[in-house]
Amino acid sequence: MAVFTPVTLDDISQWIQQFPLGKALAIKGIASGIENSNFFLTTERGEYVLTIFENLSFEQLPFYLRLMDHLATRGVLVPAPVATNAGELLAPLHGKPAAIVSKLEGRSQMDPQPVHCAAVGAMLARMHLAGLDYPLQQPNLRGLAWWNETTPLVLPYLSDDSAHLLRSEMHFQQAYAGCETYHQLQRGPVHADLFRNNVMFDGERLTGFFDFYFAGCDTWLFDVAVTVNDWCINLDTGVLDEARVRAMLDAYHAVRPFTAAEQAAWQPMLRAAALRFWLSRLYDFYQPREAEMLTPHDPTHFERILRERIATPAPGLTG
Numbered sequence: 679m680a681v682f683t684p685v686t687l688d689d690i691s692q693w694i695q696q697f698p699l700g701k702a703l704a705i706k707g708i709a710s711g712i713e714n715s716n717f718f719l720t721t722e723r724g725e726y727v728l729t730i731f732e733n734l735s736f737e738q739l740p741f742y743l744r745l746m747d748h749l750a751t752r753g754v755l756v757p758a759p760v761a762t763n764a765g766e767l768l769a770p771l772h773g774k775p776a777a778i779v780s781k782l783e784g785r786s787q788m789d790p791q792p793v794h795c796a797a798v799g800a801m802l803a804r805m806h807l808a809g810l811d812y813p814l815q816q817p818n819l820r821g822l823a824w825w826n827e828t829t830p831l832v833l834p835y836l837s838d839d840s841a842h843l844l845r846s847e848m849h850f851q852q853a854y855a856g857c858e859t860y861h862q863l864q865r866g867p868v869h870a871d872l873f874r875n876n877v878m879f880d881g882e883r884l885t886g887f888f889d890f891y892f893a894g895c896d897t898w899l900f901d902v903a904v905t906v907n908d909w910c911i912n913l914d915t916g917v918l919d920e921a922r923v924r925a926m927l928d929a930y931h932a933v934r935p936f937t938a939a940e941q942a943a944w945q946p947m948l949r950a951a952a953l954r955f956w957l958s959r960l961y962d963f964y965q966p967r968e969a970e971m972l973t974p975h976d977p978t979h980f981e982r983i984l985r986e987r988i989a990t991p992a993p994g995l996t997g
């Protein structure tokens with residue numbers, strides 16, 4: 679079960695009147711979510727997605743929803759939140775924060791080819807540029823501070839070999855985050871979780887990025903590294919596929935050229951991006967939280983990727 683808070687058409691017949699969407703005609707729970715309760719909602723004005731936030735609060739959510747609104751207004755393909763008649767992007771439903779956003783066409787591309795990676799790279803660069811004048815600030819809540827807190831919680835569960843890797847990578851990343859090159863990296867709002875399942879395609883046409891609820895302000899290069907580490911790899915081995923990497927990075931670079939500091943930081947950043955998801959998967963696996971993660975993702979996938987990034991230099995940011 680992935681709808682934690684059930685909603686019926688009756689429940690929302692009054693509630694929907696605060697939105698300029700006409701009457702609600704149909705509502706259908708979406709099974710695949712793991713964090714929130716999501717529904718496809720048909721109204722007199724069209725197709726939307728209704729999300730009831732199970733964990734994020736009224737105070738935390740404006741950063742994400744206003745970011746989506748900011749990006750959508752600037753032509754980046756992301757779900758556009760629908761404001762209430764009073765101009766609010768959030769409205770309580772069954773005592774929890776809820777939002778309605780536009781429904782993206784298409785489906786996730788789980789077997790991406792270079793053409794898909796190029797589309798993602800170009801849109802990611804457009805997203806970074808469009809976020810430059812976004813006024814709200816929130817750090818990446820899964821950044822170095824969270825890695826420092828989480829490492830001691832998961833270390834006791836690891837084999838000696840894995841614990842050694844985690845400790846040494848943490849030392850490496852802590853030192854890297856203090857170096858001059860790191861501080862020269864361009865920063866702004868980043869998606870921070872742009873995996874294959876968070877992008878929609880209609881054939882080869884990218885129709886949008888979604889699931890912005892890990893977004894925060896961080897280096898743009900971190901976002902690129904997270905994306906490459908998922909879209910451009912052989913999922914069994916973690917090995918990078920050069921054709922997909924090249925397609926993604928060249929398309930990004932054509933929109934927003936990489937800087938010299940970014941080129942210098944690329945290999946450490948790919949390791950940082952692998953470490954981030956190794957840690958979160960270890961945390962979810964060994965410290966499961968009720969109703970938040972139904973089937974924890976496999977942490978060893980990102981341990982394998984981290985080892986591979988340490989052992990084998992990735993193709994450079996520019997070809």
Ligand SMILES: Nc1ncnc2c1ncn2[C@@H]1O[C@H](COP(=O)(O)OP(=O)(O)O)[C@@H](O)[C@H]1O
Pocket residue numbers: 708710711712713714715716727757779780781782783875888889891
């Ligand atoms: N704006 C949207 N347009 C179309 N489908 C969406 C949209 N938002 C979510 N979905 C669908 O809902 C599913 C779950 O959404 P997701 O944001 O991944 O949920 P969770 O944050 O709970 O994991 C997605 O896989 C997708 O099929």
Ligand SMILES: N[C@@H](CCOP(=O)(O)O)C(=O)O
Pocket residue numbers: 712713871873875876889955958959975
């Ligand atoms: N992409 C992360 C987990 C976050 O899940 P999502 O479905 O909300 O993107 C991972 O693979 O560990």
